[in-house]
Amino acid sequence: xxxxxxxxxxxxxxxxxxxxxxxxxxxxPFISILVIISLGKLTNWILEKVAPLLxxxxxxxxxxxxxxxxxxxxxxxxTFLTASINTPAIYIVNHASTLDxxxxxxxxxxxxxxxxxWEMQYFPFFFxxxxxxxxxxxxxxxxxxxxxxxxxxxEKVQRYRRSILIAPxxxxxxxxxxxxxxxxxxxxxxxxxxxxxxxxxxxTTKLCKGGSLxxxxxxxxxxxxxxxxxxxxxxATLEENIEDIRNKYIQWSTGI
Numbered sequence: 001x002x003x004x005x006x007x008x009x010x011x012x013x014x015x016x017x018x019x020x021x022x023x024x025x026x027x028x029p030f031i032s033i034l035v036i037i038s039l040g041k042l043t044n045w046i047l048e049k050v051a052p053l054l055x056x057x058x059x060x061x062x063x064x065x066x067x068x069x070x071x072x073x074x075x076x077x078x079t080f081l082t083a084s085i086n087t088p089a090i091y092i093v094n095h096a097s098t099l100d101x102x103x104x105x106x107x108x109x110x111x112x113x114x115x116x117x118w119e120m121q122y123f124p125f126f127f128x129x130x131x132x133x134x135x136x137x138x139x140x141x142x143x144x145x146x147x148x149x150x151x152x153x154x155e156k157v158q159r160y161r162r163s164i165l166i167a168p169x170x171x172x173x174x175x176x177x178x179x180x181x182x183x184x185x186x187x188x189x190x191x192x193x194x195x196x197x198x199x200x201x202x203x204t205t206k207l208c209k210g211g212s213l214x215x216x217x218x219x220x221x222x223x224x225x226x227x228x229x230x231x232x233x234x235x236a237t238l239e240e241n242i243e244d245i246r247n248k249y250i251q252w253s254t255g256i
Contacts, residue, residue: 005214013214016062023054028129035132043133048108055105063217064099064207066106071256072226088163089197089227090189094178094249095167097204098211103220104165107199113157115150115166115184136164138184150188157192164188168242177205177253181246186230186238195227198245200252223256 031050034042059066091109093100104114116130118139130137136153138146157164166188168181189196200223208215225248233241 005216009216010214012062012217016058016215017213019061020058024129027054031129032132040134044111047112047133048110051105052108055102059099059102059106059220062215064215065219066103066222067219068107068222068224070224072224087227088157088161088192088194090185090192090194091163091165091197091199092168092185092245093165093199094201094253095169096177096179096210097201097208098213099204099208099215099220100167100201103201103204103222107165107222109163109165111161112163112165115164117170146184147187150184151191154188154192164194168246178246178249181242183238183242186242186245189230190233190235190238193230195229196245197227198225198248199223200225200249200256202252202256223252 027050031046034046056066088111091112093104113133114135116135116137118137129135134156136149138149156162164185166185168185169179170182170184186196188194201220202223203218203220206216207218207220228245230241
């Protein structure tokens with residue numbers, strides 16, 4: 001057994017993968033009909049209610065306990081994540097595990113859209129769901145094209161007061177514990193005047209490191225921190241602002 005994985009872990013992992021594929025495949029026609037009939041008005045309901053339930057169910061099958069912990073002095077419950085419809089933000093997360101797909105969906109952030117790599121569209125159910133629900137796919141290898149894609153979505157993001165969730169590391173394959181941050185998320189925050197809300201996933205790499213499809217049982221905590229204002233940010237100091245936030249993630253990775 002590798003990395004202390006037991007036969008039970010392997011069985012749960014295979015079952016989780018099969019359930020994930022089966023549930024999403026079966027739901028695609030149903031979701032497609034709902035989105036089309038409602039003219040897109042049920043998209044948020046799908047992302048905020050249906051997706052979190054499915055994600056948490058798969059995590060339960062994997063015997064992973066998932067919780068959200070808020071690190072704000074005035075907000076001690078889930079009202080923070082559900083307040084984004086009135087106060088849109090750029091949510092950023094650390095990214096180093098296959099489990100991140102589930103932990104992100106399980107957050108249930110209101111009125112949010114995700115920035116995903118272009119290659120995700122090669123999987124039929126991700127392509128269908130992504131396109132139908134208005135997710136944003138970018139080509140990470142082409143920085144100029146990626147920036148153009150993000151900027152093209154500014155109008156929709158502002159018009160519908162949407163929040164955006166993005167992993168600034170861009171890939172799971174990076175130096176540990178926290179890889180270099182790309183500018184995309186922070187450029188968006190600066191251009192849109194949105195605050196940045198850091199979310200740190202604790203435990204994901206211990207249970208499922210990198211691109212592995214096999215997971216161990218255990219605990220994952222999504223630590224949601226107070227919004228970081230970008231009102232005083234400037235183009236000239238953007239790299240310093242980014243490095244300051246990355247240093248927070250490095251600090252959190254050593255213990256919260």
